[in-house]
Amino acid sequence: MTTASDLFSRTAVRLSIIFALLIGSTVLAGVSIIYWQLSAGIEEGIKERVTENRDALAAIDASDGFGEMTEVINREASSQRPTGTILLLTDGSGKFVAGNVAGIATFDGWRLIGENGLDRVSGLTNPDDSYFTMWSPVSKGMLLVGGSDRDLQVVQSTLLGGLLWELAALVILAVASGTLVARRAQVQIDAISRALAAVANGKLARRVARRHTGDDLDRVAEQINHTLDQLQRVIKRVDQSSTDIAHDLKRPMGRLRQKLDVALRTATDVPAFRTEIIASLEELDIIVETFEALLRIAQIEAGARRERFRLLDLRNLLTEVTEIYRPVVDDAGDVLVVQLQGFNSAIVNGDGELLVQLFVNLIENAIRHCPAGTTIRVALHVGLNGPRVVVADSGPGIPLEEREKVLHRLYRLEKSRSTPGSGLGLSLVAAIAELHGARLTLDDNHPGLLVQVDFPRPPTVAH
Amino acid sequence: MRVLVIEDDAETASYIKNGLAEEGHCVDVVGDGRDGLVQATTEDYDVLIVDRMLPGLDGLALVRTLRGAGKPTPVLYLTSLGGVNDRVQGLEAGGDDYVSKPFSFAELLARVNALGRRSPMKGEDTILRVADLEMDLIRRVVRRGGDVIDLQPREFRLLEVLLRNRGKVVTRTMLLEKVWDFHFDPKTSVVETHISRLRAKIDKPFQTELIHTARGAGYSVDDRI
Structure with missing residues (x-):
């Protein structure tokens, strides 16, 4: 059985993880650029809308007077639908005149104010929202206009959420397919190592079970089987010739032994001993000759x-x-x-x-x-x-x-x-x-x- | 003859020493290649018997060093290698002859005798003689008692090898090597056949036999009966 750490050590799994990380970081980088560009564009749009609102109110102030502007602001502030806009009109001393929020000190330029930091006078609130706000001077006081960043939040969360899912899916897919490939290869590799182990243990006839898929591991298995066939043939030949050598030498050895035995048992005088000894030497020469011929063949075959x-x-x-x-x-x-x-x-x-x-x-x-x-x-x-x-x-x-x-x-x-x-x-x-x-x-x-x-x-x- | 045996196997060394001593040779034995080289260089021997595989310094290197030092003592290798290349390598290193183990003593003795510096007829002789048999190596003519004997080239060579070793036994293996350049053991009586053809021409028509069979050893040409 394959354990997790086993699996991780396999090339296919490692590769698939590296592959997933690589693609993931590329996607992340790409999406980040889009994210920042889109965010900047949307922020710009919100600020433009805020500026337009401010300009429209300022125009009323200029043409119809402060009172008329106050009316418009009051109408807006009492609206029961979410407008995504905050308004605050103060008089020259900074006191609340109209608007849906209160108690904001004047400041220069743009400021992002969270809903929690607002003193709501009226209007629907969304606690997650923040507002891009700016103070502008009007005829008899100061006007604060702010626009909600809801659009920005929607786009940002969509982008981030989508990206996270995409990354997760990518990693899971890559790792899973890598593991699958590794497992498939492992089955084949296990078959090869089992067969080789069996051969090493003397079961020379064992071969790797082929799947005939034609992939590289299958070709390796084919080559291994072919090599094992050759090996078996060579070993069989070596076995055969050792048996033959033993067999062929046993006969002259046997005859040699007989002659020496006869000499020992029956020969009583020197000439009788001589006869047997000469015959024994002749047998020995045959044995030596066989060895020399074997050595000679081996040397010739070695090709020197x-x-x-x-x-x-x-x-x-x-x-x-x-x-x-x-x-x-x-x-x-x-x-x-x-x-x-x-x-x-x-x-x-x-x-x-x-x-x-x-x-x-x-x-x-x-x-x-x-x-x-x-x-x-x-x-x-x-x-x-x-x-x-x-x-x-x-x-x-x-x-x-x-x-x-x-x-x-x-x-x-x-x-x-x-x-x-x-x-x-x-x-x-x-x-x-x-x-x-x-x-x-x-x-x-x-x-x-x-x-x-x-x-x-x-x-x-x-x- | 003074013979130096450089052989690390004590049993083989004493087998050779005793055998050669019985034949009247004076034998020294050294069991190490380096000592053997020193002994062979400093003393004067007629034949060196050198084992191919020696402790200290192997036989090939020993002979190469000896020849490099300008020592011409004839060298007979002993080897259990028995391979086809070993003989050629041994001779190229400066050896003169070669016997593979296991060997018969008769074979070794014949080869030691043939190598000995006091061999009666060596190299530069142009006419070889025994009794009334005469071989002119330049004119390629053989006469016995004045009669010209017509020999085929290989018969001439066979007789020449026997004559060059006059009075000594030349083994069947030595004849195979020197006459026919056979470096293996034929399974038919090729040597016996050619000796018998030579006898028919050299000995048969005459009173005394010059070619003798040394049973179990080989052949010799001699005027002794």
Whole structure:
């Protein structure tokens, strides 16, 4: 369950709050300007109305006399509807003559007087109102005219109230949507972390449950699942090869133990001991050889040899290898056919020592896994895409479904279990081919095995 | 020969020391790279056996320093690294040969003997001889008892390597490296096949055999029977 502080720490929520504050302050600033301008305008209007009232009364005073003005003021003051105007006429000594308020001392300019500060003589009152007031001299005294600020109050409270609601709504909306987004993301993130935790605990088959919304988190989940697939494959392969190594080493170890045991139990003289010890050493050598081959493959796969690559002519290299192996093939009762004709250069960028080992392994495999009388063909073709080397035999071949597997470390065909070897020959070939960017293909030679190695053209050599 | 073994694993060191002593060599052992360098520089040895991974100063740096100081003593590396690059690095640093652990004593002995400064036929000889067999390296001609023997280039090279180490065992691995430049262990009898072809030309038509098989070790060319 997500707690409030948890929720607040999420980016989406934080962002939505910041967003709300930003918009809120912008709106506040905008509305403040409008507020002050509008207030100033309305205040101006009220004062204008007050001045007009004063001018109208002063005009009566001037044309019809003080008495007539007093009459008008009295009529106004006794009005039963709210006029929003306060009036006070005093005589020369400052005594009340007419008006709806009393007891206000004279002052210069404008003054805002609250309803509470007024001594009401008549008229309806509104305790919240204030009045913009001014004293003006008339023929026989002083005249105070004031106008209510009600209009101003209405506009101001409308503006302020509206703004507050707007701000509140904005903040609530932003926070709520941010929280919603954060919660949605959280569900997905929780699913991802649960899946990863399960994988870390050994449940390698666990995957992130996808929602297929296509959003970025869903794409992340897809990528994580893809990575986990790869990881599972790699781990499975590592597991498999450790099992294979253990399995393949157990047999020579077992034989070694038997030999030492036999020597201990039955050998009584030095020659008998020697025989068993020599046999034991041979078993040990097989074990060491397997380890060396594994290390060699690992080092080749690590790619450090690439630094020593040089331009080599595969035709020279194959000529040499086939010359070295012709007597070996002859002695095995097989036939070696070498086809290295052609004029195109068979230059590759590579490691001569390793390439020799690659071809030697292929030729030796053909010699060792085929019955006498087999034809072994070594051919070189130089095509547009680069040199292709073929080593083919007319032996028993490799069944289609096993061709992929024989490239794996320590994999041996069931029928070849009886012949000595580590089961690493072809995986070494595959590792060397890969180091050279060459494509290794196993195919049917009808009958027999056809191994094809397609080398890339070295970039520095023009076709 | 005087041999200095610079090896920190006491068991391996004494295995080498006892074995070489049995063969009549005079062996000193040092277990630390720095001490080894001092000893190798100040004393006069015929062969140095240097472990690649040493406390104090590693084998590569030791040999580089030694060569920098102008000391030409032949160096045989011992290593458990066994990797494809290690040999090249070792030789580039100024070493002369290389044996990976675990090794057979016969292999080590053969290589120490081949490296020794008192090797009878080294570098500048142009004619190699044993008994009535003669190899002219400049004219590329081999004669036995006056008869010219026609050898293919690789057979010539094989015989040359054996002759240069006359009277000493050359192991199968040494032949693979020196004759065919194979730095791996072939699964077929490629060495045996070529030796047998060479024997057919060098020994078969004649009274005495010159190419001998040292069982479990390798081959040697010698006029002793």
